[in-house]
Amino acid sequence: MNFESELKKGNFVIGTCTDCDRVVWPPSNLCNSCFGKIIWKKASLVGKLIEYSKKNDIDFCLAEFENGVRIMGDLILKAKKPEIGAQVKLEKCGITDGNYSFVMSII
Amino acid sequence: MRQVAITNFGNTKFSRDDLTIESSLLSATKSLFDQTPNLTQKDIDVVLVSTNENSKYLSAILSELSGITPKISHTVENLCSSGTNAIVSAYSYIASGLGNVALVVGGDRYDSPGQILEWDKSRGEYKHPIFWATIFTKSYKRKYNISAENLAIVSVKNHRNAKDNPNAYSNKTYTIDDVLNSKNLTEDLRVLDCSRPCTGSSAVLLTSENFAKKFSDTPVWLKGIGQKTLSASFTKNPTFTQMNSTREAAKIAFDMSKLTSADVDVAEIHDAFSVCEPMILEDLNFAKNGEGLSLSKNMYDTFDRKINPRGGLIGTGHPLGATGVSQTVEVVQQIQGKAEKRQIENANIGLVHNMSAAATSSTVLLLKS
Structure with a gap:
């Protein structure tokens, strides 16, 4: 699962860092604060x-x-x-x- | 650090000609050599090319085509501010002692791939620069209660200035009505509010103190350099009514040079679209917030060429990699008293402002006689 695979399905997801809990935007594989891994959560519309x-x-x-x-x-x-x-x-x-x-x- | 001068320059006419990028860069290099009698290929130890073209190894190619075998040679790409970024790189090589004489040549074609930043997907299907320009324009108009008619003066002024620039893409003058009646690109942007993609190249020669007088009796010294990158995504701009990266770059450049905006006699600023000029005038502290357009109007009414004497990007055209170099050439010409019909009296201190991708990054240079 990543941003684009979800977007293709019509889902809007936002990445959150598994280490520092920051929201990462634009979509990336790593956190732009601590380089931690990202998990994708459905965003408010x-x-x-x-x-x-x-x-x-x-x-x-x-x-x-x-x-x-x-x-x-x-x-x-x-x-x-x-x-x-x-x-x-x-x-x-x-x-x-x-x-x-x-x-x-x-x- | 060693002092660094810009001593000489070269230009091509900006046009829609279907030249190869190599041919355009070589023409600007020839123009520089033609205007620099004491310069030989052996004097040059740094060659930098600023461009957004996808062609590879262009600085080595330009060096070979020009008979130069430099120590340092590479391309610099930073979208619309590639040119001033190359000048800053050349400055660094010379100031550090890695080089003594640097040739910087910037160029692009009318179909340059640098016009669209594909990476910035937060813009959705609205990636073309006219869309960020529309957002800036609408926000600025709303905040300061300004009309499209008010903004049109920027295009009218800069096209008039470009009429006296033999290298400019445009040689026409326009009225406010011409701008308002030009093709609507969006509800808030007309075609004459925009700088045009075109083909062209410009060149400058940078030298250390020891070499400056060999090539020019009137070297122009790079006294201040400020750069700031805030993001790559347009949508991350902190505001849409000012250019925050420009404000930060300007402070760095003014601090380094110990100059202020009041000291500046002439400036080329990055009017990619009409709204950019008043915003930048405010960001550089030439005008208070919301008063940039009054300054542009006043300059038009009084035939004052202090801002964008070569015609800015709107009048001169915008071959991306050439623009920052071309802006610098104009300010150098003004300080050296070589600007002919465009000459501003007693121009001793000049400023260059060059930015990229909706002002997500900016460069400010301060030059002095």
Whole structure:
């Protein structure tokens, strides 16, 4: 099990160090604090909106999840102009054409 | 440590030409030799190439093509700031006594693989630089209540400056409306807000104190060097309205040189996108937070070329590995009084700011006559 094998299945997991218990992001095989081994845990799917914009007809955003984990992906808008800091939910994740892909929505 | 000077330079025109990287690097080297009468191949004991090209062994290839057999020879890659990183490496070799005369040549092609950082998967499918630039732009506009029209002045100013730079990619001037009406790349970014990938190379010669006067009556001394890397992931930037690595690099460079931003007469700064210029002006303490754009506007209104006289990246073009070297060439030319139509009066102290990958790392150089 690792980040990419889980992402391929549509699961969003976060690495935690087995020695010092720190969250490690972006995904890595070793802890970037103590070089300890990593275990993968399912992450909370609720985060907050850091920033957003639009390319053609597709909205996209930068969002932050637990422990400062930040990702960029598509954004499904329910209101015209969301507030910065609004709660977002990770609706879908996977690997598309070699890229990680994330789809989030405003809660 | 020994003092290190930049004495001479060479350039190619930045263009969309389909040249090989070797050919482009060699042209900049020839340009430097043409402008340095006392220089022979035997004088050079360090050859560094800064580039993002995938071609292997380029500094040895350039050395062979130029008839140089250096002691030290290798490539330096650090995305958009490869050029200043190579200059810092050359400085270190000379300051330590490992070398005396270093040739640094930076170059890239319009299709350089350095434009996308594939490793940064936290950006998801939004890896192209226009997306981090969009996040910076939207955040900066929101924080300081700035419009796209306000920001357009950066592109207008730097294209105007580039008009007097014969090596610049652009030779056109644009109005605010031209920028606003140029193609929308995202809701917050237009094509004229962006520096353009292109083909080109630039070269500088660095020497120890003992050799400086052999090659130039007006050596320019590298008095301050500051570098900082905070991460490789764009999403790890502490904020999106300032460049934190630039702030840290600037402090190191100013401390080393015992200079302040008030001492600087001329600067080339890394305006990869319009929003970068006001952010960097604030990060380097040329302007207070939120007032960088007023400074750019004031410089445009008063025909003041102090910031980005060669046209910055937006006007000059951005062949990644060449950019930091080209910025340095401009500041050296200004201090040596060789900047022709772009010359700033009494330019004695200059600054170069070069950054990579959404300002996850930055370099600041301070140069003095």
